[in-house]
Amino acid sequence: MRTLTPRRIQETLFTAPSFLWLLVLFLVPTLMVVSMSFRTADPYGGIGDSFSLEGFKDIFSPSFPGILFRTVNLSFQTTLWCLALGLPVAYFIARAEKKHQAHLMLLIIIPFWTNFLIRVYAWKIILHPEGMLKDMLVALRLVSEDTSLLYNQGAVLLVLVYTYLPFAVLPLYAAIEKFDFTLIEASRDLGAGPLRSFFRVFLPGISQGIVSAVMVVFIPALGSYVIPDMVGGTDGEMLGNKIAQRVFVDRNLPRGSALSTLLVLAVVLPVIGGLVVKKIRSNGRAFADVPSIGEHGL
Amino acid sequence: MFEGIRKTFGSHTAVDDVSLSVERGEVFSLLGPSGCGKTTLLRLCAGFETPDKGRVILNGEDISSLPPNKRKVNTVFQNYALFPHMSVYDNIAFGLKVAGKNSTDIKLEVDAMLDLIQMKDHAHKKPSQISGGQKQRVAIARALVNKPQVLLLDEPLAALDLKLRQRMLIELDQIHDEVGITFLFVTHDQGEAISLSDRIAVMNEGKIEQIGTPAQVYESPVSSFTAAFIGDTNFFDGQVREAVPPNYSRIAIDGLPDALCYNDSPRRPGDMVHLSVRPEKIRLRRMPFESHDYENTMRGTVENLVYLGSSTRYWVRVGEWLVTALLQHRHFILDEAPPTWGDEVWLAWHADDGFMLQRYALTDEKLLMMPEDGDMLGEDLSPDQKTGGEDALSSGSGE
Known part of the structure; x- marks a missing residue:
């Protein structure tokens, strides 16, 4: 049991508002959504009083596995692209002269000055069947007249990557900026080529940044709604759209809640799993230490 | 090993036309103040830099254009550069794994290294869990396990505290005796260089001032820079008055009696020279010296002194000059009454114990400014510590 030192009290006072905020505006609503998914729907868009698993019947609809797979797949691909594109950018900025780094970071942040919806609309214009990009590609004979750049999964992936790339660059930049590059020299010195140094020393060295980048891209991508709604056709539909459809079109809150609950679980379970594995591993290591201590009679 | 090497960064010439060869x-040691180009020379050898001009030759083979991973040299980095995500064992095994050795051989060799550096108990620890001296030993083992033809050490002891530095110095020496690999050692600490090296190259502003054994460099420096950088010395500006057979010169110094000094190189009357005399070569006592014992004697007043345990350093005012002398305590000092502040003392040194250097007007100014960060194995106090030492002394000595 920790004693209440003045320092502890101070810490508690300072962190209390944000904990309160998260509790009231985040945890409680999430639990409300979860509980709602186990209720019956009433015909007027409200929720009934009795317990029911009716809300989860979407899971067994024939279209559900496809949408779930598409959601995970698109989020996964978005994450990969953001890492692949974000790493070189973050590396370039982190290795630039100190005085230029702030300017380069500003360039990454500038898109946020424009409203997100407007930027997605801009993509609609760029990718429009009669838009400039299409005309150009047709003129260059790269695509045929009747391909559509818009309203398909490709368009969704493109706009997802566009949207989340800056979020990936920020943690990657922070990690690379802190990375000690004499480690690369040490690795080269010990006989490793550039590629091996990259995979064995550089990537593990910035793993914290990679984990953060994956978190801030993959998790929001899973819950995307606006992007697939606006640039995706029927084959670009994601779980977020399904939830919106249940809530706004069908006016069936329990079914929307049930899907939301699934999405929350899909995000939370892997994180908890990861933590458990890490815990077990470090415990395993602690056990492995015991015989070695005995051996040397310490 | 280095042939006419030059390396410039922008407008700054870091290494200027350096040639030197290191025996197997x-x-x-490459010794010099920071920014003298010694680290650049080391990095050229490791392959982290390529020379603008000249060649790096290892065992008769030109390796100037080889990447670092293709060179049979390994480096011990100043900040150790241990891989933080790997255990001590994996750090040492890294080079062997990269070389594609099978795991039983790797285990044998890494275990042998762990024995050598006495770190067997810490093999599974991460670098963040071990101390500075241990990191240092792991960094050395990680490099040595690859059996390089040359081991490059970049200020390997700079980050350690004094006691640890002295112990690691002895350990380094022992490791060298055991493995017999060529060590190329970069340091700004003359004490380290002198105690560890077979030979030293003193560097200044991208050039080599002198190459020689530690004793040669200390006892017979060829330039004022070397004389001042290695150890302490008294410089007297003078002019050769006359030649004294068989091989001495009489030197006129403003405000001092004429001094007699052995000629390292031919001198003619009228030459402008520095007479340099190391503090420990100067005798100091209250009574006059017999002139047939010492060719050079003079009288002065003790202006300052610092008790150093094994010796006491005196600053003696002789006219315009402040002469530094080191009094060794061969006897139990508390029974004696050593000269103290304001005492009249006599100074003396042999004609053979000083040396003459050509005067370079420009370098002198800089030498006098130069901070003495390289203490002789920590026995010396640098001038800026002087006051502190004095206070401690005045409260403790009880005149």
Whole structure:
């Protein structure tokens, strides 16, 4: 049991508002959504009083596995692209002269000055069947007249990557900026080529940044709604759209809640799993230490 | 080993036309103040830099254009550069794994290294869990396990505290005796260089001032820079008055009696020279010296002194000059009454104990400014510590 030192009290006072905020505006609503998914729907868009698993019947609809797979797949691909594109950018900025780094970071942040919806609309214009990009590609004979750049999964992936790339660059930049590059020299010195140094020393060295980048891209991508709604056709539909459809079109809150609950679980379970594995591993290591201590009679 | 090497960064010439060769199995030090180009020379050898001009030759083979991973040299980095995500064992095994050795061989060799550096108990620890001295030993083992032809050490002891530095110095020496690999050692600490090296190259502003054994460099420096950088010395500006057979010169110094000094190189009357005399070569006592014992004697007043345990350093005012002398305590000092502040004392040194250097007007100014960060194995106090030492002394000595 920790004693209440003045320092502890101070810490508690300072962190209390944000904990309160998260509790009231985040945890409680999430639990409300979860509980709602186990209720019956009433015909007027409200929720009934009795317990029911009716809300989860979407899971067994024939279209559900496809949408779930598409959601995970698109989020996964978005994450990969953001890492692949974000790493070189973050590396370039982190290795630039100190005085230029702030300017380069500003360039990454500038898109946020424009409203997100407007930027997605801009993509609609760029990718429009009669838009400039299409005309150009047709003129260059790269695509045929009747391909559509818009309203398909490709368009969704493109706009997802566009949207989340800056979020990936920020943690990657922070990690690379802190990375000690004499480690690369040490690795080269010990006989490793550039590629091996990259995979064995550089990537593990910035793993914290990679984990953060994956978190801030993959998790929001899973819950995307606006992007697939606006640039995706029927084959670009994601779980977020399904939830919106249940809530706004069908006016069936329990079914929307049930899907939301699934999405929350899909995000939370892997994180908890990861933590458990890490815990077990470090415990395993602690056990492995015991015989070695005995051996040397310490 | 280095042939006419030049390396410039922008407008700054870091290494300027340096040629030197290191013998197999030798401990060779590159010694100089920061920014003298010694680290650049090391990095050229490791392959982290490529020379603008000249060649780096290893065992008769030109390796100037080889990437670092293709060179049979390994480096011990100043900040150790241990891989933080790997255990001590994996750090040491890294080079062997990269070389594609099978795991039983790797285990044998890494275990042998762990024995050598006495770190067997810490093999599974991460670098963040071990101390500075241990990191240092792991960094050395990680490099040595690859059996390089040359081990490059970049200020390997700079980050350690004094006691640890002295112990690691002895350990380094022992490791060198055991493995017999050529060591190329970069340091700004003359004490480290002198105690560890077979030969030293003193560097200044991208050039080599002198190459020689530690004793040669200390006792017979060829330039004022070397004389001042290695150890302490008294400089007297003078002019050769006359030649004294068989091989001495009489030197006129403003405000001092004429001094007699051995000629390292031919001198003619009228030459402008520095007379340099190391503090420990100067005798100091209250009574006059017999002139047939010492060719050079003079009288002065003790202006300052610092008790150093094994010796006491005196600053003696002789006219315009402040002469530094080191009094060794061969006897139990509390029974004696050593000269103290304001005392009249006599100074003396042999004609053979000083040396003459050509005067370079420009370098002198800089030398006098130069901070003495390289203490002789920590026995010396640098001038800026002087006051502190004095206070401690005045409260403790009880006149």
